Amino acid sequence: MIKKCLFPAAGYGTRFLPATKSMPKEMMPIVSKPLIEYGVEEALQAGMNDICIVTGRGKRSLEDHFDANYELEHQIAGSDKESLLKYGVIAGQAISDDLIRVETMMEMPAKEDAPSKLAIIGRYILTPDIFDLIRDTRPGKGGEIQITDALMAQAQRACVLAYKFKGRRFDVAVLPGLLTLPIIVMTRFIVDRCVSIIPRAYIGYLLYLS
Secondary structure: OEEEEEOOOOOHHHHHHOOOHHOOHHHHEEEEEEEEEEHHHHHOOOOOOOEEEEOOOOOHHHHOOOOOHHHHHHHHHHOOOHEEEOOEEEEEOOOOOOOEEEEEEEOOOEEEHHHOOOOOOOOOOOOOHHHHHHHHHHEEEEEEEEHHHHHHHHHHHOEEEOOOOOOOOOOOOHHHHHHHHHHHHHHHHHHHHOOOOOOOOHHHHHHHHH
16 A cells, blocks of 8 residues: 655746745645645545655745644644634724724724724824834733734823724635635736636626625
8 A cells, every 4th residue: 555645845836926936836825724735635535644745945834834833832722712803893982984083992802892893904004102102012912912902002192093994805814704805806817817808798797796
C-alpha cells in the first residue's frame, strides 16, 4: 500500500501575481483553509501518512502552517468564540439621522451584552491626542490594547462621533462575508474585462447578483 506522498510546492505562482508576491499560491485560502491543506487531507484520507512538501525561498508560511503554534493554542484554549460578536459595538445619543455622539463602545461583546445593533466597521478619523490615550490604555479583551478602549476614553473626555455607513458591507471576519465578497469582486471583474463576449442577459444577471 502507498504510504508516501510528495507535494511539489516550490514554484513562484506567477499566474496569480500580485497575490503570490507575498503569499505562496498553495497558501491561498479556499473558504477557511489554504489550498495545500485540502491536498494534505486527501492524502491522509487515502492512508498516506508520510507526507513531504518541497518548498522554495519565501515559502516559510507553508512550514509554519503545518507546525505547532503554542501561543495561538494557548490564546484560544477554553474560549467560547461563538458567543461573542466579531466586531465592536457602539451606542450613544443621536445628533441627526446619520450622526451619533458615542457614549458606549465595546470590543466584541457577548451578544447579550451588546449595547445596540450598531457595529464598528473599522474606519476611523483620529485626532492626534488618540496616541496619548493609547499609551495610557491598559490591555483589555484578549490581553490586547484595544483601539476601542482608547476611543471610549476619548468619548468620556471630549467627543467621539459615529457616522452611519451607507453602502454594502462585507464582514470578512465570518464565513458568509468572506465567501460572498470574492463572488462580487469576480462578477465585477468579469463584467469589466469580458463584456464583449458575454451575452447581455447574463451580464444583467451578474450585475443583479452583485
